[in-house]
Amino acid sequence: MTVKIPQITNEDAEGLIGFIKSTVESAGCKGVVVGLSGGVDSATVTKLCADAIGAENVLNVFMPSRVTPVEDYKTTSELSTLWGTEYKVVDVQPAVDALAAVLLSGRETPLERGNISARCRMIVLYNLAKKRNYLVVGTSNQSELMMGYFTKFGDGACDMTPMANLYKTEVRQLARIIGVPEPIIAKPPSAGLWEGQTDESEMGIRYEDLDGILYDLEQDRSDSQIAVDTGLPIEEIDRIRRQVKSMEHKRLPAIRPRDF
Template sequence: MNDKELNNYLDYLVNWIKEEVINANQKGVVVGISGGIDSAVVAAIAQRAFPNNTTVVWMPCESSDLDESCKNDLIKELKFNNLVEVDLYKSFLTFKNELINSGVELSKLALANSKARLRMTTLYAIAQSNNYLVLGTDNLCEWHIGYFTKFGDGGVDLVPLIHMLKRDVRNAAKILGVPESIINRAPTASLWENQTDESEIGFSYDLIDDYLSNKNVANEVKNRVDYLHKISHHKRNLAKKPLHYKELK
C-alpha cells in the first residue's frame, strides 16, 4: 500500500472495529500487547476506535527484558487509559509441572504454544467480564503461512491486520506513533530465549511480502511459503463439522 492507501485503510479499520463491536452488542475491545509491532499497531488502532473502552493487557510469561522495555515505551508514548498487567509465569509453571507429573511428554513447541493459549484465556476472561471483543494481532504473512498458535493468538474475535503485509504494518506503526524501539526490533513471538520469527521461518518477512505481492522470488521461498500454507490449512478452518445425516447417501 502507498501512504494514501494506508492512511485510508487505517481510518477504515477504526470504523470497522466500531461497527463490529456494535453489531456484536458489545462495548469495547481488549488487546494483548507483547512489546512487538503487530500488537502495538492493533492497540493503537483500537484506541482510536474506543478511546475509553480499549483495555490493553500485558501478560509476561518468561518474557524478555526487551519485551518489557518495548512495552513500557509503547505505554509511555500512546498513553492508554486502561492497562491491565497479569503475570502468568506462576500459572504457566503450575500447568507445565502438572503435565510433566502426569507423564505427558511435551515437545518444546507445544510447551511454548501453551503460553499463547494461557494469554488468550486471560484475554477472554477480561473481555467477557467487560462485554468486549478480543482483537487479534496476526498479519497477512503470519496468517497465510500459519505462523500463529491454534486457539492462542489465532483464537480471537476480530483480526484487523489480516490483509496487511509486514511492511504495511511497519509503515502503519510509523503513522500511528509506535515507538522506534518497537518498529526496529527483530520480530519475535518470544516463545523461548533469543527466538525470532525469521530464523524460525527460514527467511525474512520481506521475501514473504514480495511473494504475496506477486513479485519474483527464489523458488525455495515460493516452495516454502506454499508448503507452510498447505500444512497450516487446519489452523484457518476451525471446528469442522460432519455431514448432516440427511446428506448421507
C-alpha cells in the same frame, strides 16, 4: 525483487479504524482487550483501537513469562502511557508451570511449552473481556496467518482481527502512518515464547522475501514466475507454497460433515 505489494495509505488506516468502531458497536460491547507484547503488531492494533473507540475503552494486558525480556516491561508500559490506554500486567508463568507439570513428559520441545504459554495468555484475555463486556482483538497479520505461524486457540483466538489482510511489511507501513514509535517498528519480530526466539529465524526466511512470495501466491502465479519476481530459489517458493497449504486447517473453522 520485482513484486509490487500495494502501498498502505491513510485511507487504509481510516478504514481499519472504522471497522473496529463498527464491530464494537454492532456487538454491543463497551471496549476491547488487546494483549500488548511490545512488538509492532500489538502496538499497531492498540493504536488503531484507541483511535477507533477512545483510549479509555482499551485495556492492554502485558503477560510476561520467565523468558520475557526485561525491556518489554518498560516498552509496554511506556506505550500504554503514551496512548492513554488502561494497562494491566498478568504473570502467566505460574499457570504455564502448573500445566507443564501435568502435560509435559520431560521430552518436550520449546514449541510445546510455547503453545501452552500462548493458550494461557488467551485464557487471561477472554477472562478479562467477559468480566467487562469487551471484545478480544487479535494481533495476527496475513503473513502469520498464511504460514500458520500462530498457536491455534492461543494467539490465533480472537473476536476480531483487524490486520488479517495485511502482510507484515504492510503492518510496518501502517504503523508509521498512525504514529507507532520507530524503535517498535524496527524491533526484530518475536512471539516471545522462548529465549532468543524470533519469527524470521523460526520460519527460515525474512519477512520481506516471504511477503513477496505470499503476495504472488495469492495472485495465482506459478512457482517459476514467483522465482523470477522475487529472485529467490524455486525450491524456497515450493517450500512456502507447501507450508501455506498444510496450515490451511489452522485458518478455517472446525471441519464439519457436509451431508447433515
